[in-house]
Amino acid sequence: MSLYLGIDIGGTNTELGIVDDEGRIVSSQTLSTKQHGGVFADYIDALSQQIALLIANPALTDQVVGIGIGAPNANYFSGCIEEAVNLPWVGSTPIVAELSARTGLPVILDNDANASALGEHSYGVARGLDHFVEITLGTGVGSGIYADGRLIRGYQGKAGELGHIAVGEQEEKCGCGRYGCLEASVAAPAVARRAVKLKKLCIEQGMWSALCDIPDEELTSKCVAEVALTTGDSLARQVFEETGEILGRALAQFACFSAPQAFVLFGGVAQCGDLLLAPVRSAFDKALLHIYRGSIEILLSSLPMGQAAVLGAASLARERYKQDEQ
Numbered sequence: 001m002s003l004y005l006g007i008d009i010g011g012t013n014t015e016l017g018i019v020d021d022e023g024r025i026v027s028s029q030t031l032s033t034k035q036h037g038g039v040f041a042d043y044i045d046a047l048s049q050q051i052a053l054l055i056a057n058p059a060l061t062d063q064v065v066g067i068g069i070g071a072p073n074a075n076y077f078s079g080c081i082e083e084a085v086n087l088p089w090v091g092s093t094p095i096v097a098e099l100s101a102r103t104g105l106p107v108i109l110d111n112d113a114n115a116s117a118l119g120e121h122s123y124g125v126a127r128g129l130d131h132f133v134e135i136t137l138g139t140g141v142g143s144g145i146y147a148d149g150r151l152i153r154g155y156q157g158k159a160g161e162l163g164h165i166a167v168g169e170q171e172e173k174c175g176c177g178r179y180g181c182l183e184a185s186v187a188a189p190a191v192a193r194r195a196v197k198l199k200k201l202c203i204e205q206g207m208w209s210a211l212c213d214i215p216d217e218e219l220t221s222k223c224v225a226e227v228a229l230t231t232g233d234s235l236a237r238q239v240f241e242e243t244g245e246i247l248g249r250a251l252a253q254f255a256c257f258s259a260p261q262a263f264v265l266f267g268g269v270a271q272c273g274d275l276l277l278a279p280v281r282s283a284f285d286k287a288l289l290h291i292y293r294g295s296i297e298i299l300l301s302s303l304p305m306g307q308a309a310v311l312g313a314a315s316l317a318r319e320r321y322k323q324d325e326q
């Protein structure tokens with residue numbers, strides 16, 4: 001049996017997990033990403049030690065065939081993490097070269113959205129699909145495009161920034177500095193902003209909603225979803241109806257790029273299930289070009305939120321190993 005070491009590097013923690021072909025995490029560890037004072041060499045030392053400890057288990061030593069790393073701003077082609085604003089290192093960090101030299105194992109790096117899509121293909125709801133697009137709805141909107149049986153990485157590994165296509169509300173400014181990006185209309189902060197806006201309108205019109213009892217700063221995407229799901233509050237539901245409508249129309253546009261079999265929604269905002277999915281599907285069906293009708297599913301990720309990043313990272317190593325085997 002082959003095993004793959006998945007490493008997900010986040011702003012706060014680095015999660016490590018040894019994963020089998022069925023997507024079971026057989027051993028795991030967590031390492032602080034921040035505690036090394038922003039010195040990359042010290043971080044790599046600590047990471048190498050953790051890997052050695054994980055792999056030292058005699059039952060695993062010979063079975064781990066590769067390491068996959070998912071990280072923000074990671075470049076598959078250069079093997080470097082480049083100018084990631086949420087990570088403590090400045091400039092370009094050659095993590096693939098450093099880790100493969102220390103472990104003697106093949107190391108594959110990619111950005112977290114691509115790793116997430118590949119994880120879905122290896123272990124999740126996209127298993128067996130040759131054409132799908134994974135959309136991650138969290139504090140931003142990430143995407144991984146899988147087409148014709150492989151991940152589309154593009155020139156310099158920069159393909160798949162669907163969150164920054166201007167199919168959202170045109171007046172909303174995005175973190176990238178431009179207006180109208182999908183991310184600025186459907187990521188978690190946009191859902192929270194929509195809730196605050198609708199609540200204000202509700203109060204102005206002398207109406208009442210359960211959202212009126214919650215201070216603006218506590219109206220997160222998660223909180224609004226809980227209110228909608230537990231009380232059925234119509235204003236809380238409207239927040240997700242408006243969000244889902246924008247996302248559904250956007251997915252209908254994206255369908256024209258690569259004619260996928262499915263869009264897979266993942267991330268915190270997608271956790272509320274049908275509350276978002278129903279309006280997404282409805283808007284998608286209305287906006288979709290007729291030649292695609294009936295051929296594209298919209299699915300929710302089947303990977304557990306807490307494990308998806310490590311599974312995605314491990315799938316990078318798994319994909320490379322399977323390619324080399326052929």
Ligand SMILES: [Zn+2]
Nearest residue numbers: 164174176181
């Ligand atoms: Zn943008």
